[in-house]
Amino acid sequence: MSKRHWKSAIWKAPILSKGSGIAVEGTRRVPKGSHELHTPAGIAPEEVARTLAVACGHWGSGAEYRFVGRFPLKSQSKRAGRSDPSCPRLRSYWHFSGCGYQKAACSCAEPWLLAECPLPRHPLRKGSLNQGAYSLFLFFRDICGGDFVTWIDGRLRAADPGMGSPDREARMRASLIEPLRNVFGISDKLWSMMLADLLLGGDPDRERWVTTGASQIAIDSLVHNFLYRTGVLRRMRAEHAYGAQCYGKAGCAEIIGGLARRVDAREFNPDFPSYFPRFVQHAVWRFCAQDVLNVCNGNQIDDRQRCANWCCPAFEDCDRIQLHGREPGR
DSSP states (O other): OOSOOBOEEEEEOOOGGGOOOEEEEOOOOOOTTOEEEOOOTTSOHHHHHHHHHHHTTOTTTOOEEEEOSOSBGGGHHHHHHHOOOSSGGGSOTTTTTTOOOBTTTTBOSSGGGGGGOSGGGSOOSSHHHHHHHHHHHHIIIIISTTOHHHHHHHHHHHHOOOTTOTTHHHHHHHHHHHHHTTSTTOOHHHHHHHHHHHHHHHOTTOHHHHHHHHTOOOOOHHHHHHHHHTTHHHHTTOOOOSSGGGGSTTSHHHHHHHHHTTOOGGGTOTTSOSOOHHHHHHHHHHHHOTTTTOOSSTTTSOTTSOOOOTTSTTTTTOOOOOOTTTSSOO
16 A cells, blocks of 8 residues: 555453454544553554553553554554664664663663653553563564564474473473563563463463473462471472572472472373473462462461461471571561
């Protein structure tokens, strides 16, 4: 078409079980409850909207982010390749490192360009969310070539040592987590949670996806403190504070993976893979979480002394180690 059509792009944060998509429409009226924002130069509006929905934590909430006509839709990709953004740090994923935007201080690494920069214009709760949204988008565009699914397929294929290899799951998992952990503001725990949902539910015919998704382990303070209170970390000589070490050598994730080797998840559901660390980790989390079984957590246990909950099904086998004063957090 010779005539350019300037339109609005809407990203409705999807519910994973029901699929997702980008709706493009030409209306100018912004409905109540949506957010009208400006797109950064050279970046397709629906891509920023999608990234922003994830960064805001509105995935599955139905929240709308509307970006009003800055780009003719037919030429978005060409403009993205040759545009000159207002800030040099927006040129690529690699240039973006060290952006340093702080919402409260209204500052960044290039303060003389802040007035023209599109990044601060998004009304997020704090500056790190703005950075995270742009970092994630640039990763998708520059590292994944705009195709996250194909990128995942390629990474898993290259890392796969073959069926029967004892470290197959770990190698394929690391092939995704290691580059993704460099996206600003997104922790290993969040990536593990998101990738588990995507890989397990995305395509059951992709064997590598299912195998890798089943091995994704998200360690939060509930799971870590369970392993500490019960004495599992002490017995494994792996005591450590909650944090990055949970994903390190002899950390919580590695221990959960080892425990999962002793559990055939098919006994609980014949459709499950036999080795299912994510299932074991989620079972521990449910046992502790206040909104689920609500057994092993700081609300039920006075961590200034050993647990005295004799009704706990694990009471007889638990070491009931006092948590308070030994490490921060609950």
